[in-house]
Amino acid sequence: MKRSTFTGLLVLLTLCQTALAQNALIQRVNPTNWWVGMKNPSLQLLIYGPNAGTLAYSLNYPGVKLVKTHTVENPNYAFLDLTIGPTAKPGTMKLIGKRGSQTLTQPFELKARDNSPKGQGVSAADFIYLAMPDRFANGDESNDKFADMADPNADRSNPFYRHGGDLAGAAQRLDYLKDLGVTAIWFTPVLENNQPLTNEGGAMRSAYHGYGFTDHYTVDKRLGGNEAYKSFVKKAHAMGLKVVQDAVYNHAGINHWLLKDMPSKDWLHQWPTYTNTSYKYQPITDPHGAERDRKVTLDGWFVPFLPDLNQSNPLVANFLIQHAIWTVENFGVDAWRVDTYMYNDQPFMNRCNQALMDQYPKIHIFGESWVNNVVDQAYYTRNKIDFPFKSNQPGGLDFVLYSSMLDALKQNFSWDDGVNRFYQALAQDAVYVDPNKLVTFLDNHDTDRYLSVIGDDFDKYKIGLTWLLTTRGIPSMYYGTEILMKNFKDPSDAEVRRDFPGGFPGDKQNKFEAAGRTDRENEAFQFVRKLATYRRDNPVMHTGKLMQFLPQDGTYVYFRYDGSKTVMVATNTNEKEITLDAARFAERMNGFTKARNVLTDQTLTGLNMLKLPAKSALVLELVK
Numbered sequence: 001m002k003r004s005t006f007t008g009l010l011v012l013l014t015l016c017q018t019a020l021a022q023n024a025l026i027q028r029v030n031p032t033n034w035w036v037g038m039k040n041p042s043l044q045l046l047i048y049g050p051n052a053g054t055l056a057y058s059l060n061y062p063g064v065k066l067v068k069t070h071t072v073e074n075p076n077y078a079f080l081d082l083t084i085g086p087t088a089k090p091g092t093m094k095l096i097g098k099r100g101s102q103t104l105t106q107p108f109e110l111k112a113r114d115n116s117p118k119g120q121g122v123s124a125a126d127f128i129y130l131a132m133p134d135r136f137a138n139g140d141e142s143n144d145k146f147a148d149m150a151d152p153n154a155d156r157s158n159p160f161y162r163h164g165g166d167l168a169g170a171a172q173r174l175d176y177l178k179d180l181g182v183t184a185i186w187f188t189p190v191l192e193n194n195q196p197l198t199n200e201g202g203a204m205r206s207a208y209h210g211y212g213f214t215d216h217y218t219v220d221k222r223l224g225g226n227e228a229y230k231s232f233v234k235k236a237h238a239m240g241l242k243v244v245q246d247a248v249y250n251h252a253g254i255n256h257w258l259l260k261d262m263p264s265k266d267w268l269h270q271w272p273t274y275t276n277t278s279y280k281y282q283p284i285t286d287p288h289g290a291e292r293d294r295k296v297t298l299d300g301w302f303v304p305f306l307p308d309l310n311q312s313n314p315l316v317a318n319f320l321i322q323h324a325i326w327t328v329e330n331f332g333v334d335a336w337r338v339d340t341y342m343y344n345d346q347p348f349m350n351r352c353n354q355a356l357m358d359q360y361p362k363i364h365i366f367g368e369s370w371v372n373n374v375v376d377q378a379y380y381t382r383n384k385i386d387f388p389f390k391s392n393q394p395g396g397l398d399f400v401l402y403s404s405m406l407d408a409l410k411q412n413f414s415w416d417d418g419v420n421r422f423y424q425a426l427a428q429d430a431v432y433v434d435p436n437k438l439v440t441f442l443d444n445h446d447t448d449r450y451l452s453v454i455g456d457d458f459d460k461y462k463i464g465l466t467w468l469l470t471t472r473g474i475p476s477m478y479y480g481t482e483i484l485m486k487n488f489k490d491p492s493d494a495e496v497r498r499d500f501p502g503g504f505p506g507d508k509q510n511k512f513e514a515a516g517r518t519d520r521e522n523e524a525f526q527f528v529r530k531l532a533t534y535r536r537d538n539p540v541m542h543t544g545k546l547m548q549f550l551p552q553d554g555t556y557v558y559f560r561y562d563g564s565k566t567v568m569v570a571t572n573t574n575e576k577e578i579t580l581d582a583a584r585f586a587e588r589m590n591g592f593t594k595a596r597n598v599l600t601d602q603t604l605t606g607l608n609m610l611k612l613p614a615k616s617a618l619v620l621e622l623v624k
Contacts, residue, residue, distance in 0.1 A: 026104055031217065044319075047095075051075050053076060057095060059093055116237070119334060120363075130187075137166075138165050165504070166228070181535070182241065186244035186476065189211055191215070195212045195255050243332075249339075249348070251308050253305070266313050267313060369396060377399065377400050381394070383431055397441065403425075408573065419551045422467065439476050450486075457615070469531040531619070534598050567620065573615065596620065
């Protein structure tokens with residue numbers, strides 16, 4: 001090719017690129033669709049594309065009005081405020097964007113709402129099962145990895161890479177969960193995490209956990225995508241199981257499409273130099289605290305590759321709130337677990353919670369606020385304390401009770417230690433509007449596994465699970481606890497996120513089936529199953545009152561009771577047998593002459609003196 005010809009082509013290409021850059025082009029609209037008949041008629045559309053913010057927008061659709069167009073620093077964005085009136089019908093409306101002689105037409109679908117279950121909520125009648133989709137079961141090997149993604153790896157031999165678990169695999173295991181007595185499934189986030197490998201502690205790690213969103217309106221295709229999630233939720237509902245969505249408002253993945261070309265600098269919390277959160281919760285509630293410390297806690301970034309979203313920006317707030325509503329309506333999920341709840345702007349959280357509850361009155365919301373005392377925990381849920389800020393969150397993850405149950409099993413009994421820790425945590429329930437809406441647990445994906453924490457002691461294992469499934473609150477259990485999966489986060493949290501044996505092609509053992517489990521594992525499974533199904537089938541265990549008695553000599557006794565049933569839970573954390581004199585519990589036991597042992601189905605007569613073997617739990621349904 002002659003140099004003159006090449007130079008001419010180069011000039012022509014440059015002119016074409018310049019002309020293209022000056023023209024507008026709509027590449028994305030979020031939300032991707034909406035519905036008629038929603039309780040809130042307002043909707044804000046995010047429009048993105050080269051110079052999309054330079055267009056003058058209009059629409060002509062019966063019942064829908066364009067109220068206002070917002071522009072921002074970045075000319076590639078426009079935000080359109082719409083009102084969808086009660087007369088609007090389902091259909092595809094056309095957004096018209098004009099600039100000079102240029103006209104763009106963008107279709108946007110308004111759907112009819114269907115009658116499928118959605119936003120049903122979870123309550124103390126439920127038993128939640130927490131699993132990481134990538135580590136639970138692989139039902140479709142064709143979606144294990146994709147060369148066009150920032151992380152194209154999948155390798156089960158590497159604890160930090162993706163392993164290929166997906167929604168199809170989880171759907172195949174719903175019968176197993178139903179049989180266990182589970183009534184709700186909570187997955188760590190399923191949204192797209194098109195993140196590159198990140199260096200954490202000297203090892204390159206993938207975002208298999210799901211907490212770095214890169215597109216709010218797309219379920220990760222390695223899990224099966226949007227249709228697979230819809231199919232999973234539909235199948236779960238058909239089996240009488242609920243689905244809990246794991247939400248993240250505090251941050252997004254550094255590879256999020258929005259952050260590659262931000263609408264405005266204040267879309268994120270910005271600092272002169274990188275500033276990490278201190279992870280300290282005290283400055284938020286401390287009446288003597290410094291504003292600087294509070295700001296670092298709330299506005300510092302969780303980690304460098306999870307940029308901190310600025311929820312005080314009303315455009316950011318609307319984006320997150322509308323996505324939450326869209327998710328419930330589109331997929332039909334029932335409850336909302338909120339990651340890193342305490343790091344969010346709390347007035348924003350109240351606004352988001354309220355928007356969800358207004359649209360779905362039965363929905364339950366429980367956030368993660370990892371604190372170690374009742375006062376700070378109560379701050380993030382509906383409470384009776386005179387805080388200057390009042391949270392409207394209905395529930396929360398009960399980290400205080402989690403710590404106290406583990407202490408009760410690890411510590412020797414004394415004035416304040418051992419099982420007294422469990423008793424004392426519950427004794428402070430008066431600070432909550434409804435402590436029964438707190439979600440209780442013994443471990444999760446961020447902690448050491450329960451069995452390892454208690455020294456691989458099977459007797460203690462059964463005591464703790466008895467507490468979890470018989471005390472107040474909404475019990476949740478981490479996947480594999482029912483088959484005695486164990487480990488510490490040493491050298492990393494990957495050790496407590498191992499694959500469920502039998503969930504992946506080629507596994508030598510299949511612990512989803514009794515034949516693949518050891519005798520001890522089957523005993524554990526059946527123990528959980530027995531208590532979970534009893535709780536599910538007996539309203540006294542979820543709506544009955546709780547009365548507890550002061551622990552004595554390493555024993556702890558409490559009752560669940562209502563107008564129709566009384567259940568006694570007696571536990572002995574000692575290394576020796578203890579005999580309980582039932583006269584001490586006459587307040588709840590008077591008039592009862594016998595009992596059915598819930599765990600063995602045996603009938604006990606003569607309740608005057610009850611023998612508790614060393615490290616044991618007794619669950620008795622009292623009979624007159």
